Amino acid sequence: MLNDVLALRRSIYALGNQLPISDDEVIKIVSQCVLHAPSAFNAQSSRVVILLAKKHKKFWSTVVTALEKVTPPEKIASALKRVEGFVAAYGTILFFEDEDILAKMQKQYALYADAMENWLQQGNAILSYMVWQCLAEKNIGASLQHYGNLVEKAVISEFNLPKSWRIVAQMPFGNIVAPAAEKTFLPLEDRMIVIK
Numbered sequence: 001m002l003n004d005v006l007a008l009r010r011s012i013y014a015l016g017n018q019l020p021i022s023d024d025e026v027i028k029i030v031s032q033c034v035l036h037a038p039s040a041f042n043a044q045s046s047r048v049v050i051l052l053a054k055k056h057k058k059f060w061s062t063v064v065t066a067l068e069k070v071t072p073p074e075k076i077a078s079a080l081k082r083v084e085g086f087v088a089a090y091g092t093i094l095f096f097e098d099e100d101i102l103a104k105m106q107k108q109y110a111l112y113a114d115a116m117e118n119w120l121q122q123g124n125a126i127l128s129y130m131v132w133q134c135l136a137e138k139n140i141g142a143s144l145q146h147y148g149n150l151v152e153k154a155v156i157s158e159f160n161l162p163k164s165w166r167i168v169a170q171m172p173f174g175n176i177v178a179p180a181a182e183k184t185f186l187p188l189e190d191r192m193i194v195i196k
């Protein structure tokens with residue numbers, strides 16, 4: 001049973017722009033994830049932007065412009081083909097970390113200053129996983145992408161976001177046009193030990 005629930009979430013790349021639920025329901029799901037995600041020292045440093053309709057398309061056109069500048073000619077066709085799949089989706093959720101909170105936490109917990117960034121990033125990953133899983137439970141496909149280094153400045157400016165937000169990941173989501181490819185698993189006994 002648990003396996004059925006967890007195995008629902010996969011990286012889905014063939015996405016469409018129809019959703020089985022309303023925008024309001026998507027917003028509610030994401031809100032609940034933002035509220036209830038655990039974070040180191042309850043720092044709550046993760047930030048989320050839900051891009052819908054034209055704003056979703058605008059984001060991916062910014063990625064395309066950036067890719068065209070940096071991708072070697074022999075790789076550009078496949079890079080753009082990949083992005084086409086994300087453009088076809090219904091929306092995109094952007095995940096950020098607020099570096100002002102990081103600085104505050106490092107000051108407040110000086111003993112852990114070196115580890116803090118890693119812990120806050122872990123919190124961001126947990127949040128993105130929660131959203132991914134909750135969408136999957138509504139039969140909505142999604143994947144996790146990392147084009148942020150190419151577009152962070154443009155995104156902050158285009159969507160008028162706080163300058164202290166550092167982009168971490170992007171999650172295009174939509175209806176599932178084709179299921180994920182079969183997944184391979186390393187042997188569980190190599191990855192997990194039970195000690196009594």
Ligand SMILES: Cc1cc2nc3c(=O)[nH]c(=O)nc-3n(C[C@H](O)[C@H](O)[C@H](O)COP(=O)(O)O)c2cc1C
Nearest residue numbers: 009010011012125143144145146147169180181183
């Ligand atoms: C931290 C993290 C970063 C990832 N980054 C990317 C990415 O940049 N692009 C991508 O297509 N998939 C990315 N993935 C998805 C993985 O490739 C995928 O989860 C893995 O192959 C297992 O497949 P599944 O998601 O279908 O279970 C990422 C996953 C994680 C957990």
